[in-house]
Amino acid sequence: MVSRVIPVEPFDLVIFGATGDLARRKILPGLYRRHLAGQLPDNARIIGAARSEMDDAGFRDLALKALEEFVAKNKRVQSDIDAFLARLAYVAIDATGEGGWATLKERMQPDVIRAFYFSVAPSLFGDIAERLCLHGIAGPDSRIVVEKPFGRDLATAKALNKILATHFAESQIYRIDHYLGKETVQNLMAVRFANILFEPLWNAQYIDHVQITVAETVGVEGRGSYYDKSGAIRDMVQNHMMQLLCLIAMEPPYHFDPDAVRDEKLKVIRALLPVGPEDIVRGQYAGRKGEGYLKDSENPASRTESYVALKVQVANWRWQGTPFYLRTGKKLRGRASEIAITFKEPPHSIFDDAEGWRENQLVIRLQPDEGMNLKVMIKEPGPGGMRLTQVPLDMSFAEALGDEGTDMPDAYERLIMDVIRGNQTLFMRGDEVEAAWAWTDPIINAWEARTERPQAYDEGSSGPEDALMLMHRDGRRWREIR
Numbered sequence: 097m098v099s100r101v102i103p104v105e106p107f108d109l110v111i112f113g114a115t116g117d118l119a120r121r122k123i124l125p126g127l128y129r130r131h132l133a134g135q136l137p138d139n140a141r142i143i144g145a146a147r148s149e150m151d152d153a154g155f156r157d158l159a160l161k162a163l164e165e166f167v168a169k170n171k172r173v174q175s176d177i178d179a180f181l182a183r184l185a186y187v188a189i190d191a192t193g194e195g196g197w198a199t200l201k202e203r204m205q206p207d208v209i210r211a212f213y214f215s216v217a218p219s220l221f222g223d224i225a226e227r228l229c230l231h232g233i234a235g236p237d238s239r240i241v242v243e244k245p246f247g248r249d250l251a252t253a254k255a256l257n258k259i260l261a262t263h264f265a266e267s268q269i270y271r272i273d274h275y276l277g278k279e280t281v282q283n284l285m286a287v288r289f290a291n292i293l294f295e296p297l298w299n300a301q302y303i304d305h306v307q308i309t310v311a312e313t314v315g316v317e318g319r320g321s322y323y324d325k326s327g328a329i330r331d332m333v334q335n336h337m338m339q340l341l342c343l344i345a346m347e348p349p350y351h352f353d354p355d356a357v358r359d360e361k362l363k364v365i366r367a368l369l370p371v372g373p374e375d376i377v378r379g380q381y382a383g384r385k386g387e388g389y390l391k392d393s394e395n396p397a398s399r400t401e402s403y404v405a406l407k408v409q410v411a412n413w414r415w416q417g418t419p420f421y422l423r424t425g426k427k428l429r430g431r432a433s434e435i436a437i438t439f440k441e442p443p444h445s446i447f448d449d450a451e452g453w454r455e456n457q458l459v460i461r462l463q464p465d466e467g468m469n470l471k472v473m474i475k476e477p478g479p480g481g482m483r484l485t486q487v488p489l490d491m492s493f494a495e496a497l498g499d500e501g502t503d504m505p506d507a508y509e510r511l512i513m514d515v516i517r518g519n520q521t522l523f524m525r526g527d528e529v530e531a532a533w534a535w536t537d538p539i540i541n542a543w544e545a546r547t548e549r550p551q552a553y554d555e556g557s558s559g560p561e562d563a564l565m566l567m568h569r570d571g572r573r574w575r576e577i578r
C-alpha cells in the first residue's frame with residue numbers, strides 16, 4: 097500500500113523556543129521527516145527564534161545535532177539533511193523585548209503561509225502574540241501554534257484564551273494536543289464513522305463499559321519540580337484522556353470538518369457528571385529505601401498524584417448507565433495507551449458452556465504497536481462438544497500495512513502539516529479547553545481542600561489497591577497492564 101504524500105503550500109514556519117527540548121526532540125526532526133517524504137515545497141522555510149545569540153550556521157549545527165540524535169539512522173540521508181538544513185534560518189529574539197523583530201520581518205518571504213510555533217513557556221504567549229501583530233509580522237491569514245499546558249485551571253486557561261484572542265481569531269489558533277495527532281486516535285473516527293459495523297452497537301444498550309488507560313513505566317524523569325505542580329489529572333486527564341473519551345463518546349459529526357467535530361466533542365465534555373470522592377483514586381509511586389515519587393519530586397511532603405483512576409459518567413441518552421473508567425500513572429508495570437470497549441452479554445445464551453464465555457471486547461492500542469484487537473467467541477476446536485473460547489481478531493498497523501505501518505508520521509509531523517494546510521480538526525478549540533477545565537477544577541479543588549495522602553503503590557505494579565476496588569465494586573476488572 098502506498099500512501100499519498102500531498103505537498104503542502106509554500107510556508108514560513110517560525111519556531112519560538114527553537115533551541116529548546118521540544119524543538120530539538122520533536123519539531124525539527126518531524127519537519128525533516130516531512131522533507132524526506134517530499135511534503136515540503138522548495139520554498140518552505142523554517143526560522144528559529146530564541147534569546148541565545150547565534151547565526152544561521154549555528155542554528156543549522158544545532159538542528160543537525162538534533163537530527164543525529166532523534167532521527168532513525170536509516171532515515172538520515174546526507175543529501176536530504178543538507179537540503180533540509182538549507183531551509184533553516186535563525187533570528188535572536190527575546191520575546192519580552194523589542195530587539196530582533198524587524199530582522200525577523202525582513203527575513204520572512206512574501207506571499208507564503210506564515211505559521212508561528214510558540215514552543216516556549218505559556219507566560220510568553222502574550223508577549224509573542226502582541227509583538228507579532230505590532231510589528232506587522234503576522235496578519236489575518238497567519239496561524240499560531242500553542243503548546244500544552246494550556247492553563248492550570250479554568251481561570252488561567254480563560255486568561256490565556258483572552259490574551260490570544262486580543263491578537264488572533266480562533267480560526268488562527270492551533271492548540272496542540274499531540275495525542276490527537278496519533279494515527280490510531282484518528283483511526284478511532286474512521287472505525288466509528290466509516291463502518292456500519294460498530295455504530296449501531298455504540299451505546300449503553302450494547303456497551304457495558306469503556307476503559308481508557310495511559311500507563312507509563314517512567315517516573316518524573318528529572319521534571320520532578322514541574323510535575324509536582326501539575327500531577328496526573330492536570331498533566332494527562334484534563335487534556336489527552338478527555339480528548340480520547342470525547343472521540344469514543346461523541347455523536348457522529350455531520351461532516352469531518354473542524355467545527356463539526358469539535359462541536360460534538362464539546363457536547364460530550366459538557367455532559368460529564370461531576371466526579372465525587374468515591375469515584376476517584378489517587379496514587380503515588382513508592383520505591384524501596386525511601387526512593388520513589390517523594391524523592392524524585394524533591395518534595396518530601398508532596399500530595400501530588402503520579403497515578404489517578406476515575407469513574408466517569410456521560411449524562412446523555414447514548415451513554416446513560418455505561419461508565420467510562422480512566423486511569424493513568426507513572427512507574428507502572430508496563431507502557432501502554434489503549435482504549436478497551438467491553439460489550440454486554442448476548443440477551444440469551446443458547447449454549448450450556450457459561451464457563452467459556454467472555455464478553456466481546458474491542459481494544460484500540462495507541463502505543464506501543466498501534467493497532468486494534470476485537471475479541472470474539474468461537475467454538476473451541478476439537479471433539480470436546482460445543483465449548484466456547486475467545487479469540488482475538490488482531491490487527492497491528494505495522495504488520496497489516498507493511499512499511500506504511502512502521503513508517504507512520506509522528507503525531508507532531510502530522511499536526512504541523514495540518515497547521516500549514518489550515519485544518520483545525522485535530523486541535524482543541526478554546527471553548528473545549530475551558531469546558532475541560534470547568535469539569536476538572538472541582539475535582540482538583542476538592543482534593544486540595546483535604547489533607548489525606550495519595551495511596552502508595554509499588555514501582556512496577558499496576559497501581560494502587562483502591563483502583564482495583566473502583567472496578568471490583570462494580571463487578572468489573574481492569575485489563576492487565578503488561
Ligand SMILES: NC(=O)c1ccc[n+]([C@@H]2O[C@H](COP(=O)([O-])OP(=O)(O)OC[C@H]3O[C@@H](n4cnc5c(N)ncnc54)[C@H](OP(=O)(O)O)[C@@H]3O)[C@@H](O)[C@H]2O)c1
Pocket residue numbers: 112113114115116117118119145146147148189190191192214215216217218220243244245
Ligand atoms: N519538551 C516536551 O516534551 C514538551 C512536551 C509538551 C509540551 N511542551 C511545552 O512546549 C514548550 C517548550 O518546552 P521545552 O521543553 O522545549 O522548553 P525548554 O527546553 O525550556 O525551551 C524553552 C525555549 O524557550 C526559549 N526562551 C525562553 N525564554 C525566552 C524568551 N524570553 N524569549 C524567547 N525565547 C525564550 C529558550 O531559548 P533561549 O534560552 O535561547 O531563549 C528555549 O528555546 C513549553 O510550553 C512546554 O510546556 C514541551
